[in-house]
Amino acid sequence: MARKSTLLPEVAVVESIRQETPNIKTFRVVSPGGGKPFEHIPGQCAMLSTPPVGEAIFSITSSPTEKEHLDFSIVQTGTVTNYLHEIEEGFEIGIRGPLGNGFPVEEVKGKDLLFIGGGIGLAPLRSFINYCFDNREDYGKIDILYGARTPDDMIQKKDLFELWPQQPNTDVYLTVDKECEGWDGKVALAPHYCEELAFTPENKVTVTCGPPIMIKFVLEALDRMGFTPDQVITTLELRMKCGVGKCGRCNIGEKYVCIDGPVFTYAQLLEMPPEY
Amino acid sequence: MKKVQKEKLEDLFERLAGDGVLYLPLEEDGVVNFAPWKKGARVNLEALNTVLPPKRAIFPQTETYMRFETDGKKLQIEQVEPVEGNYFLFGVRPCDMAGIKVLDKVFLDEPEDDIYSRRRQAGTILSLGCNDPHVSCFCSAFDLEPGFAPDADVALWDVGEVLLWKPLSEKGEKLTSSVEDLLEDASAEEERAAEEQRNSAAATVAAAAREHGWNVEGVEEALQDMFEAELWDKLYRRCLGCGICTYICPTCHCFDVEDFGKWQEGERFRCWDSCMFEEFTLHASGENPRPTQKERVRQRFMHKLCYYPSNFEGLYACVGCGRCVRQCPVSIDITQVIKEVGGVKSGS
Amino acid sequence: MKNLQDTIREIAAQSLARGEVELVIGWEKGDLWWQSYPAFIEEEKEADRLIWDPLCVPNLSRYLLQELSEMDEKKIALFVKGCDALAFNQLLQDNRTVRERVVLYGIPCDGLVDPSKLEREGLDRDLQEVERDGEELVLKAAAGEEKRVPAKDYLYDKCLTCRYPNPVAYDQMLGETVPVEPEERFTGVRKLEELDYEDRFSYWAEQFSRCIRCFACRNVCPACSCIKCVFDLQEPRWLGKATEPSENAFYHIIRAYHVAGRCVDCGECSRVCPVDIPLQELNRKIILDINELYGEYDAGVDPEQEAPLITYKTDDPAAFTES
Numbered sequence: 001m002a003r004k005s006t007l008l009p010e011v012a013v014v015e016s017i018r019q020e021t022p023n024i025k026t027f028r029v030v031s032p033g034g035g036k037p038f039e040h041i042p043g044q045c046a047m048l049s050t051p052p053v054g055e056a057i058f059s060i061t062s063s064p065t066e067k068e069h070l071d072f073s074i075v076q077t078g079t080v081t082n083y084l085h086e087i088e089e090g091f092e093i094g095i096r097g098p099l100g101n102g103f104p105v106e107e108v109k110g111k112d113l114l115f116i117g118g119g120i121g122l123a124p125l126r127s128f129i130n131y132c133f134d135n136r137e138d139y140g141k142i143d144i145l146y147g148a149r150t151p152d153d154m155i156q157k158k159d160l161f162e163l164w165p166q167q168p169n170t171d172v173y174l175t176v177d178k179e180c181e182g183w184d185g186k187v188a189l190a191p192h193y194c195e196e197l198a199f200t201p202e203n204k205v206t207v208t209c210g211p212p213i214m215i216k217f218v219l220e221a222l223d224r225m226g227f228t229p230d231q232v233i234t235t236l237e238l239r240m241k242c243g244v245g246k247c248g249r250c251n252i253g254e255k256y257v258c259i260d261g262p263v264f265t266y267a268q269l270l271e272m273p274p275e276y
Numbered sequence: 277m278k279k280v281q282k283e284k285l286e287d288l289f290e291r292l293a294g295d296g297v298l299y300l301p302l303e304e305d306g307v308v309n310f311a312p313w314k315k316g317a318r319v320n321l322e323a324l325n326t327v328l329p330p331k332r333a334i335f336p337q338t339e340t341y342m343r344f345e346t347d348g349k350k351l352q353i354e355q356v357e358p359v360e361g362n363y364f365l366f367g368v369r370p371c372d373m374a375g376i377k378v379l380d381k382v383f384l385d386e387p388e389d390d391i392y393s394r395r396r397q398a399g400t401i402l403s404l405g406c407n408d409p410h411v412s413c414f415c416s417a418f419d420l421e422p423g424f425a426p427d428a429d430v431a432l433w434d435v436g437e438v439l440l441w442k443p444l445s446e447k448g449e450k451l452t453s454s455v456e457d458l459l460e461d462a463s464a465e466e467e468r469a470a471e472e473q474r475n476s477a478a479a480t481v482a483a484a485a486r487e488h489g490w491n492v493e494g495v496e497e498a499l500q501d502m503f504e505a506e507l508w509d510k511l512y513r514r515c516l517g518c519g520i521c522t523y524i525c526p527t528c529h530c531f532d533v534e535d536f537g538k539w540q541e542g543e544r545f546r547c548w549d550s551c552m553f554e555e556f557t558l559h560a561s562g563e564n565p566r567p568t569q570k571e572r573v574r575q576r577f578m579h580k581l582c583y584y585p586s587n588f589e590g591l592y593a594c595v596g597c598g599r600c601v602r603q604c605p606v607s608i609d610i611t612q613v614i615k616e617v618g619g620v621k622s623g624s
Numbered sequence: 625m626k627n628l629q630d631t632i633r634e635i636a637a638q639s640l641a642r643g644e645v646e647l648v649i650g651w652e653k654g655d656l657w658w659q660s661y662p663a664f665i666e667e668e669k670e671a672d673r674l675i676w677d678p679l680c681v682p683n684l685s686r687y688l689l690q691e692l693s694e695m696d697e698k699k700i701a702l703f704v705k706g707c708d709a710l711a712f713n714q715l716l717q718d719n720r721t722v723r724e725r726v727v728l729y730g731i732p733c734d735g736l737v738d739p740s741k742l743e744r745e746g747l748d749r750d751l752q753e754v755e756r757d758g759e760e761l762v763l764k765a766a767a768g769e770e771k772r773v774p775a776k777d778y779l780y781d782k783c784l785t786c787r788y789p790n791p792v793a794y795d796q797m798l799g800e801t802v803p804v805e806p807e808e809r810f811t812g813v814r815k816l817e818e819l820d821y822e823d824r825f826s827y828w829a830e831q832f833s834r835c836i837r838c839f840a841c842r843n844v845c846p847a848c849s850c851i852k853c854v855f856d857l858q859e860p861r862w863l864g865k866a867t868e869p870s871e872n873a874f875y876h877i878i879r880a881y882h883v884a885g886r887c888v889d890c891g892e893c894s895r896v897c898p899v900d901i902p903l904q905e906l907n908r909k910i911i912l913d914i915n916e917l918y919g920e921y922d923a924g925v926d927p928e929q930e931a932p933l934i935t936y937k938t939d940d941p942a943a944f945t946e947s
Contacts, residue, residue, distance in 0.1 A: 006387050007533070007546070008342055008355050051344040051351065051544065052537040078560035079859055092351035094344075212563075238565065239557055241533045242546075244387050248530030249549070249556065251579065252565075254586040273503050275557075275565045275575075307834060307900050327899055328836065337836065338866040411656060411748070488655055514662040514687070518840035520898050534865050547865050550838075555856055605844055605896035606682050607654050607661035615655075 006244050009049040009094030012037045015069060016089055020155040024120060025085055026061065026073045029095060037095050040064055041102030042127035043235065043263045047243050048072065048080065049094025050087075056080040057099065057240045059262070061123040061156075063130035070095075073123040073155050099243040100262050103128045103233065108205045112140040116218055118147050118190050118210025122155055124235055124262075125209050130159075133167050143199060145173045147190030147214070151183050173197060191217035194225075201227045208234050219266060229267035236262050236269075236276050252276055278441040278452065279462040285439070288458050289313050289366075295454070296362030296398075299333045301326050310365065321367050321434065324410050325597055329372050329526035330365050331379060334395045337523075341391050342544040344537070356543065358395055364451075367404045367432070371415045371597040373425035375526025376401070378595065381588045382529050391546075400447045403428035404439075407473045409481045412598030414611055416481040417490040420595060423474030433470040438462070440470045481596075489615045492581070492592060498617050499582035503574070507616055512573040514606045519550035521600040521608070522576065527584075527593045530556075551575045577613050628731070628799050629676040632703060635729060635798070637671035645701040645727055649687055651680040657751045658739040662687060678737040678756045681780070683892055685711035686846050688721045699725050703798075705733040707782075709791035710888035710924030711846030716793075717927040718886065720849040730794030732802045735775065735783035737761065742778055747771070782891030782904060785809035792925050809889070810912050812905045828906075832872040834899040837865075841876075841893035841903050847883035847923075854878075876906065884910045885933030888924035917941050 016028040029048075031037050040046075040060055049055040056078065062071035076085045084093075105128065113132065117125045132139045144164060148154040154174070165172045175186040175193045186193060191214065199206075206227055208218050215234055222232055238250040238257045250257035253272045269276075280288055292298045298313040301320045308323040310330045345352040368376075376396075383392035403425035406413070415422055424431060429448035433440040440462050443452040452459065485491070522528040532549040536542055549556060552572050558564045566572050584593035594610060601609050636648040652663035652673045660679040664687075665671055685708045691700055704712060709730060715721040734756065742748050742763070753764040761778060763771040776784070783789075785808070790801045816824060842848045842855070855863045855875060864871045880903075889911060893903035914921055918932035918940065 005341055005355055005390050007389075007391065009353060011351050011353055049353075049544075051346065051353075052535045052539060052542040054535045054544075055533065081560075088349075091349045092346075094351065094353055237559075239559055241531070244389075245385075246382060246389055246529070247532070247546075247549070248551070248579075249532075251575075251583065253578075254583045273578075275571065305831070305834075305900060309834075309899075338868060411751075510664075513664050514682075516840065516843040516896075518843040518896070519836075519838035520840050520896075523836045523838050524898055532865055534861075536864055536866060545866055547867065548836075549865075553839075553856075555858060558858070560858075601656070603898050605840055605892075607656075607659040609654055609656075609659065612655065 007096070007242060009047065009055065009096040010037060011092050012095040014087060014089060014091045014093060017087075020073060020157075021153050023076045023085075024073055024155055025076075026071055026155070027084065028062075029070045029072065029093070030068065032092070034068075036067065036069060038070075038098055040070070040098035042105055042131045043100065043103035043124050044098040045100045045243070045258075045262060046070065046072070046095055046097030047099065048084070049096070050080050050083040051094065053079045053083050055094065055096070057243055057258070059124035059127070059235070060098070061126045063127050063134060065131055065134035073120060073126075075120050096243065099258055101260065103207065103263050105131060109138045110140065112142070112202075112204040114143045114145070114199050114204055114206040116145045116190060116194060116206060116208040116210070118214040119149070119153060120155065121208075121210030121214070122146055123209075125207060126156055126159065128207060129164070133164075133170075136168065140169070140203065142167070142170045143173070143197075144171070145175070145190060145194055145197070147175045147177065147188075147193065147210075149177045150180050151176055151185075189217070190214055191221040194218060195221045199225060201225065201231060204231065206232045208232065222266075229270055230265050232266035233263060234266065234269070236264060238276060277462040277467055278443075278459040279438040279466060280441055280459055281438050284458050285319070288455060289319070290315070291455055291458065292364045292366070296364055297333075298364045298366060299330065300364075300366040310367075313366075321404060324406060324408070324413070325369060325372075325599055327599075327603075328524055329375055329597070329599070330368050331372070331375060331526055333363060333365055334376065334399060335379060335383075335392060335529065338545055338547040339391065340543045340545040343541070344535075344544065345541045346539060358391070358398075361398055363399050365399055365401045368401050368425065368428065369406055369597070370403055370420055370422055370425035370428075371413070371595040372526050373401065373403050373428050374415070374418070374420050374595040375597065377427050378527040378584075378591065378593050379529050381591065400430070400451050401428045402430040402432055402448075402451075404432045404434065405470070405474060406477050407434060409477055409484075410598060410602075411484065412601040412611075413481050413596060414485055414488075414490045414598060415596035416478065416485050417492050417596050417611075417614065418592055418594065421474070422477040422481050423470075433473065435466050435469045435473065438466065440466060488611060489618065490596075490611050491618050492614055493618070495614055495617050496582050496585040496590065496592070499578060500586075502617065503578070507613070508570055508574040511577075511608065511613070512568070512570040515552070515569050515573050515608055516605060517552055517554070517569050517572070518605070519552050520603050520605070522550040522552055523548055524599045524603055526595055526597055526599075527580065551579070573608070577610065580610070581614070581617070629674070631798050632676050632729070632731075633671045633674050635796075636665055636674055636701065637668045639701050639727065640665065640668045640671065644699065646698040647691060648674075648701045648703075649684045649691070650674040650703045651676065651682070651684075653677070657748070657753060658737075664691075676731070678735070678754055678761065678775075679739070680705070681736045681895065683708050683711050683844065683846060683890060685709075685715060685721075686844065686849075688712075688715060688726065689849055692721060692725060697725070699727060701727040701729060703729045703731055704791050704794065705731050705736075706786060706788040706791055707733075707888065707890040707892075709793045710788055710922075711890055712924075713793050713927045714846055714886055714888050714924040715849060717924075717931065718847075718849055728791070728794045728796075730791030730797040732790045732797070732799050733783075733786075734789065734802045735779035735786065737775075737778050738780040747773065747778075780891070780895065782889075782894065787922070788925065793927075810908060812902070813909045813912050816905065816909070829869060829873065831901045832876055833869055835867065835872040835876065835901060836899060837867050837872065837875065838898060840896040840898065841901075842879060844892045844896045845883060846888060846890065846892075847886040848879070854882075876901075876903070880906050880910060883907065885914055885921070885931050886923050887911060888922075
């Protein structure tokens, strides 16, 4: 019997599904016999397969410290995500991973961390954030800035409103883009709020993830605030098919987002052709 | 060195075909392509380049690798093994052999692509030296020799009535002994004739390279600073956005993955894809990091002449077979790019 | 021939210098003898790049799709052979170009050289340049040698059957009109029609089996001017990406039906096909059927003429429902 192809998914079970926002659900995935399909590093991804409509890549939103399952927060946008949004708990799907490099969780030990997320961009950050909280003594001050269009568009509300604010040496800042009823918190775009909060770059690493337009302005804001490009980490999202550096689709310059990324420092991005 | 009489080729083909699939250049409706040999097939060993490179035998345009079945909430996934086992690629030109080496780097590099690697291992490659290169051949630009493919399992040379036969690898030795009764020892004269042909073919291509300025030295380095160069603004404008150049290329390897089937059962396959197509990088959101043909044309040349060599110790992902030069409906010509980039470099 | 090339350069330079147009699309020469390809000239001093030789086959009209949309109200000058002019008219009729923004310079065309016909007879050896001189081709080799061969033997098949070598649309005609002496264009179709159903099916199945789905036939076609082609849609994905007999046949047959009544018979589809699928014959079969059902019609000749497949008449034959 030949060995298993790198393109061949394993069967996994969608154990539970949670509606996060009108178009985002979080899927908890386990092996058919129970337990995690595979181990991962925060920031890594997996291909989820929904035959007969194909497979697509998603970042893993649960921390590796969660021992029993993998979580994925997924926006409904294309064929695979439509399928996922229609299924019920107990459905089997295919899974392949872990894919990609992941966040440099070891390298940033001892540093203060500033997480800036927008919308669904919290998904990969959450894996890292929860990993830090489960290894709290390894990391310094943690600031989390999260923005969404409206309060209804915020994902992982329990983390945002209850669990994270209780963590030691941690501040959570939430903002929405526009005034709306029932929200008495901050109203500002994430990049503006970031500048207003006047974070200082000393001994700090920023990890940001969100819509391209937000990233663009966050990077500009951080630059004004004195953060150097190697202090800023982000993730790229590109169309991917194989996830293992062969199919050529996520090629940017000499890099392949699926194996050299999706996590890049801003310093690395500046070295790459702007094709993302 | 051994030789096989051309009149015995039919026997040789029959023998090889009995031991696996024998792919060789067959002519059908005037089109010469590598295809499985059958008795009575029209073999064409004269054609310099088949329309499609022999990579098809190792990396087929469409290849099913998985089958699935669903039953309610249940899903079953099963790997599909390639149907054919052993095969022979007979008459592979040295440029195409070099193209296979370019693919090897991609697919056999970690994590190894086992679909490719199993096919690759199952094949024995018999290469045929070129005696009479075409005006669009520029293999010598990449330090390749038109008359000899060192990476093949067996090297063949056409010297009139006979094909000279020289095993180059263990697989080649094994094959040679299994067909020993069809082979004879080559004469010193025949060996000399092959040598002369080799030299003259190499001289022809080298002279053309000199004449046309096909010098790739420094092209990789020069291109690293040419992402925004004016060259791309000029070049893309006539591009039709078709996929000919990528599909007929012996080194292009980009692929797509798709499912085919009904809800209850079906299969998953991979198939060649092309960076020339708008769809290649189009996101589900409608965003496209390569929004116009300019970025796509640039990607093709940058990947072959800059990104790939950066990743694989300076090896270019072009072997100078000339297929794209001949087949592009609007004559977008990689040798012109090489020339222009080289020119930019020496001029700077 | 040289005179026409000089005229082309002169006219291009003039219209750019006078500001009549901001872009001239013609042909220029590559390094190798057969390479005569589209040139985009925006400055007067670049006009000398333009050439005219018997290898200027690429149809320039299609570039209006990309160039006009990118250039706002600017005007473009275009050199058109007979087939290019038909293509232009078809784009006009399909509302995909704007007459007022295009200046057409007509080139009467006595047929273009099919490089593969020269290669087949080894006439491409050391070839540097091909010129047309009356009924002959002058093949000029590297060492200044010249060989003369009968032109007719080396022209594209599509040129031998060309019925509109003199442009039907132009603002200014360059050069003398050429005589119109087409060979019968439906010979191939008639031959295929003689086959019985099964043989015809297997003939086309075999042809389509070679298709590598590069989409060159579509991308070169002046009737394929949709902003978003149905075959490129990802959702729903009508055309699967597997190169598989039924998908290939689906692609070619649907495309043939979509260009039905709009195909100008320029034959570019057959020319660009890397695996030599005789696509022009497929389109000609439909042209022949239209002619027989609705009366003679030549797409691209008169953009004002009613197109049979998009004009309903009460006395239209209803052959499909009658059988």
